[in-house]
Structure formats: C-alpha cells, structure tokens
Amino acid sequence: GQQLNQSPQSMFIQEGEDVSMNCTSSSIFNTWLWYKQDPGEGPVLLIALYKAGELTSNGRLTAQFGITRKDSFLNISASIPSDVGIYFCAGQWDTDKLIFGTGTRLQVFP
Amino acid sequence: SQTIHQWPATLVQPVGSPLSLECTVEGTSNPNLYWYRQAAGRGLQLLFYSVGIGQISSEVPQNLSASRPQDRQFILSSKKLLLSDSGFYLCASQPTGGSGYTFGSGTRLTVV
Numbered sequence: 001g002q003q004l005n006q007s008p009q010s011m012f013i014q015e016g017e018d019v020s021m022n023c024t025s026s027s028i029f030n031t032w033l034w035y036k037q038d039p040g041e042g043p044v045l046l047i048a049l050y051k052a053g054e055l056t057s058n059g060r061l062t063a064q065f066g067i068t069r070k071d072s073f074l075n076i077s078a079s080i081p082s083d084v085g086i087y088f089c090a091g092q093w094d095t096d097k098l099i100f101g102t103g104t105r106l107q108v109f110p
Numbered sequence: 111s112q113t114i115h116q117w118p119a120t121l122v123q124p125v126g127s128p129l130s131l132e133c134t135v136e137g138t139s140n141p142n143l144y145w146y147r148q149a150a151g152r153g154l155q156l157l158f159y160s161v162g163i164g165q166i167s168s169e170v171p172q173n174l175s176a177s178r179p180q181d182r183q184f185i186l187s188s189k190k191l192l193l194s195d196s197g198f199y200l201c202a203s204q205p206t207g208g209s210g211y212t213f214g215s216g217t218r219l220t221v222v
Contacts (some may be wrong), residue, residue: 031209034146042200102153
C-alpha cells in the first residue's frame with residue numbers, strides 16, 4: 001500500500017538535543033497527524049493539523065502543516081529519555097483512510 | 111473518546127495452528143475499523159478495513175482473513191498459521207466522519 005516518505009529513518013541523539021523530522025507526499029492532504037509509538041505499544045496521537053500553514057505545539061513538540069499541503073514536520077525540543085520510540089506521520093483527505101509514513105526511530109542517550 | 115481493547119497481548123502459536131485475534135471498541139458507534147501488521151521496528155502495513163458490519167476490504171493477499179460480526183467487534187483469523195505471519199498486530203478505530211485513528215495496544219504474535 002501507499003506510504004509517505006518520512007525522514008530521517010532513525011536518529012540517535014543525546015539528551016537535551018533538539019530533534020526534527022519531516023514527511024513528504026506526492027498527493028495533497030487536508031489533515032496531517034503525528035503519532036508516537038512506545039516500544040511494544042500501539043501508536044498514540046501527538047498532534048493533529050487541519051489547515052495549510054498551521055503551526056501547533058504540544059509541550060515540547062511543535063508540528064507544521066506545509067503550505068503546499070504535501071508535507072509536514074515535527075520538532076521535539078530538549079529531548080528526554082522518554083522521547084524514545086517510533087514517530088509516524090499520517091496524511092488524510094477528508095475522512096478517507098490514513099496514509100502513514102515509514103516512521104522515524106528515535107533513540108535518546110543520557 | 112474511544113477505547114480500543116485488543117487481546118491477547120502476546121501469543122506464541124505453532125505453524126499450522128489456527129488464529130483468532132479480537133478487537134472491541136467502546137465510546138463510538140459505527141466506526142471504521144482497521145487491522146495493521148508491523149514487523150519488528152518497521153512501518154505499519156494495512157491488512158484489512160471495515161466500514162460496517164459484514165463489510166471487509168482486504169489490502170494485501172495473504173493467509174489471513176477478517177470478520178466484523180458486530181458493530182464494534184473486529185476479528186482477525188487464520189486457518190493455518192505460517193512462520194511469516196509473525197509480527198505485531200494492531201487494531202485501530204476511526205469514528206464515522208472523524209479524522210485520525212485510535213489504536214489498540216497490540217498483539218505480538220510469534221509463530222514457531
């Protein structure tokens with residue numbers, strides 16, 4: 001099935017560093033979503049974006065809906081060990097099925 | 111808000127044995143329901159989705175089947191498991207007309 005291009009594939013960073021990941025698509029969406037999956041658990045929604053150009057924050061997380069509606073990025077500031085996991089972007093057109101990114105695996109070292 | 115119940119959390123089954131994984135949803139009616147499989151550390155592969163009772167769409171040909179006998183119940187089955195069926199299985203629910211999914215906590219299946 002279709003998947004969005006998400007990069008980087010993995011990141012190994014030190015605690016306290018900032019993290020940036022992005023997601024691109026050949027199709028436009030009117031909703032972008034970011035999920036985090038802790039090891040051995042199901043993904044949990046972090047941030048939802050509904051408007052092109054929208055910038056939304058949730059604590060140390062900030063996500064933006066690209067102007068072209070074909071991309072989105074997620075930033076994590078001042079990373080901590082519990083940020084470890086796999087981050088997935090997802091795009092949606094109206095109420096269609098979500099199209100997920102390939103995931104970014106984040107490792108944080110103390 | 112929705113709550114997704116998935117069980118069992120872990121399952122070890124011999125090759126050739128049958129499989130039944132169950133997912134139930136609380137907090138919404140007539141949701142769209144999804145089964146995903148995830149290989150270790152990899153992305154999410156959509157297996158089946160359902161927009162209503164008895165309505166199942168398959169995304170990839172495989173050894174598995176799905177059924178939706180009730181509005182908020184989604185079952186993943188196999189008659190004879192293969193080694194390649196091992197993985198982490200996730201159920202997800204989307205409210206009618208809603209955006210985004212809520213995921214269950216997953217079932218880790220190991221076929222030996």
